[in-house]
Amino acid sequence: MMESWKVALLLAFFAPSVLTYKTYNGYKVLRVGPVEMDYFEAFAELEHDPRFDFWSRPRLGNDNLVMVSGDELSDLTKKLIKLDIEFSIFIDDVGPTVSKEIKEHEFLKSITRETNSRNITFERFMEFAEIQAYIDEMHSAYPNLTAVVDLETTFQGRQIRALHLSNGPGKRMVMMDCALHAREWMAPPVCLKTIMELLDNYNVNKELLDLADWWIVPVANPDGYVYSFEKDRFWRKNRKINFPSPCLGVDPNRNYDFYWGGENVSDPCSLTYPGTGPFSEKESRAVGNQLLAQSGNIAIYLAIHSYGELIVYPWGYTTDPPPNAAELHATGKEAAAAVFAHRGMEYTTGTSAGLLYPQFGAADDFALGVANVPYSYTWELPGGGTGGFNPPASDIIPVVTETWDGIKSMIRRATAARE
Incomplete structure (x- = not known):
């Protein structure tokens, strides 16, 4: 336990950065x-x-x-x-864009009235406490199909929570997390849509629970996600104190124990700061430990991010393709086609380093390279609004609807495959 005077000193040191x-x-x-x-x-x-x-x-x-x-x-x-x-x-000038988005969120929050029996909305972006309450509510409604798993407690004391969905033993697993990067508000609705479809529409989607258990983390970076609503719309990292630097936060998607630190970023102020060592952060450990615990039993891992209209797969650390690149590519293309069928949204499929710039210590690389997950993807959702990170709330329903069809395509193919 840190002495009280040290806590007070740290709070005083960092207080100016969180006033407005x-x-x-x-x-x-x-x-x-x-x-x-x-x-x-x-x-x-x-x-x-x-x-x-x-x-x-x-x-x-x-x-x-x-x-x-x-x-x-x-x-x-x-x-x-x-x-x-x-x-x-x-x-x-980004200022008016941010002001407009926050005002829209507060207005929609004040008038939103849920029209179904579950405490969930896709008419606006849900905040962290609301998402946690929804997880608890779904567990209460479906105790025989769900289990709530508190994976880690964050630096600021919030629970990184997973909902485990199963209709019986003996199946492989789908693992999925959203909002590892805090500002990517479009990601949690995809996880929430998945939960809602599997439970509230169980009669329609029972096949998908017959194929696999599901392990879903709607908000993988709670501290950062809360901060993006309350203090800084474009906050990306977690909220770890990097004393004595005045800059807070680590990029959790650079913190996995697979080629960690390859970008040689040592400045805590950088948005891509990978931390002091692999798995130094609760956010990466929460998912990484589960990937390791279920190694050999996971059919597919999906990391939901935004934005970019991309379905990417390993590797990120090198442009060399993984041994199963052909199957990863075919599965991604099939999912992209399912998405396109809705409203013509075009996704590009390929390796992370091939389509983008190399990154190190990423979750999808770790899943394939260490946890032996045969199908591992990062799904970059569509952008929107004036720049990408500020899609209007009216985009939520079309995005989650088309993405759900793409996810179903992936799950069917991945669970049918045998290594």
Whole structure:
């Protein structure tokens, strides 16, 4: 137990950073690219600079959106000019965008009235406490099909909670988590839609519980998720104190024990800071320990993120494909086709490092490379709104509906396969 005077000192040290909601007035978003191979590596290195917020991982041959404060705009543009990379202003002032989104959320929260028997809504983005309450409610409603599992207690004392769904023993497992990156608000509705479909629509979807047990974490980064609602819309990491640095947080999706630290990022202020060592963070351990505990029994692992319209699979640490790349690709393409059938949303399928820039210590790589999960994916949901991270609440239902069909496609194929 840390002495009380140390706790008080830490609170005093960090208190100024959490007094008000961050307005982002004067911040701009640049549309950068397309970035070609000759300059891509140097451009991608900018992702680790804490002054520049990449709204999706650097992508070769495509436009990239990068947010920067007005004070740092000149330095970023100088670097891009030096690299001979084209850019333009995409959002001139992020402040009004953030203000509008928060006002919309509060308005919808004040008027939302659930129209079904479950305490869930897809008319707005649900907050963490509401999601936890929904998990408990579903367990109470379906005690014979569910178990609530508290996996870890976060740095700030919140529970990382999984709902385990099973209609009988002897089956392989589907493992799924959402919102490992806090600001990706579209991810939890996908996990919640999955839970609702499997339980409230059990008669329709019984086949999917006959095929596998399901293990679902709707919010894998509770502290960060809460902070993104209460203080900073674009907060990505967890809320771990990195004393003596004034910068909080670790990127949980760089913290898994598989090629950890390969990007050589040591600055806690970086949005991609991987922590002090592999599995130093509760968020990565919560899922990683379960992957290891069920090693050999997991049919498929799905990490739900946003945004990018991508279904990616390992490896992230190298452009070399895994041994089962052909099957991973075919399964991803089949899921993308199921999504496309709804409203023409096009997903791209490929390896993480092949489509994007290499990353190290990622969950999907760990699942395949260490936990021996044969089908391992990161699903990057569609963006929306003015830049990607602020899709309107009206996008929730179309996104979760089409994604559910893609997930069903994946599960059927993965559970039918035998290693």
